[in-house]
Amino acid sequence: MTRTPASATEKALHWSVAAAVLVLLVTGVVMYVPSLSQIVGQRFWVRTSHLVAAIVLVAVVLVLPALRRGELRRLERDLSFWDRADWDWFRRPWDVFLSTYHEPAAEPRRFNAGQKLLAALVASALVLLVVSGVPMYWWWLFAGEVVQRARDLHVLASFAVTALIAGHVYLAAFGPSGLLGTRSAKR
């Protein structure tokens, strides 16, 4: 089965979002974990880097689709629509984990079910993170309880994104079609 390679626009979207999320995760962890906050200090700069990365993320997600509407609409469809083969992916998590999973022979599909699930969940988590980050940054515009609830959501969504990205990086490296996953896909 031959996969359609990612276009330049798709690569730009993926890697700019990845870079922004990486900065957000690193600065977020530094602000969240006391022992790291103590080592790094510089609260203003860490906080400002976190905000700038969030603004870059939002700008990329808004600007790129506006410039390449048709191309990214197709990407959204490729990621959104699931068929029977996608559900099969979830029935064999152990095979996926061990890189021994082979997709059923069918018409070429650009993304496997894991990538589709990741895209949907990371997208919703990132929206929640951006929205909940607003009362945390501009705290004086909101009631204390709103800021507290926003922080709870921010922390929970951060945990979810971290877990999802860890899984994504693992499968991107060791999965059947991963960079280092030579055991099945490349044999």
Place this chain on the structure above:
Amino acid sequence: MSQPVGRRLFLAGLAGGVALIALGGRLPGALRSWLEGPLGELSPSDGFHFYSVTGSIPSWDRAGWRLAVDGLVDKPLSLSLDELTSIGLQTVTADFHCVSGWSVSSVRWRGVSLAALVDLAAVRPAGRALRLESGDGAYVDYLDLEVARKPGVIVALGIRDTPLSSERGAPARLVVPFYYGYKGVKWLRRITVVESAGVGYWEARGYDADARIRD
């Protein structure tokens, strides 16, 4: 036949997040605490997160440390820790609130009334505010004298029956129980009586001037 499952998952994720916050009551906080628990030492053991605007905690030694009270006063002070303690300690118990949404309930601080301290220095009539300087060399904040004289505003030397740790601002920090935590200058080393309140560290970087805890 394919279906737009991804879109539904995306919307379900958004709806779940909004519902968790809008309808969850104590659930979001409880869920967060449950997830933070296994982090062990990575999560704050005493409930406090650590904030510093510089790269290190100021070092100090008991023999050489002094708290200066100067500016528009008739009797400038330079107090050792023992002299500060001898003014008289009081206990203040209050919830600690950070502007970024985390709180620590019922924190028991022990320290010297800020009103008693400035009275000891004999503030001149022109003095209307205090400039509070941290030993980190960067953090400065201001309090109107009227606020500084309110009950519960103390220069804290201890927390929960133990001396302040370096992380919490040892040897002395400000506690203003009705303000957000950023007004509590840590590693306090100098209090200067001035004519009017200037712009504090975070106000100069965008924070609102009103630090009162919002309900």
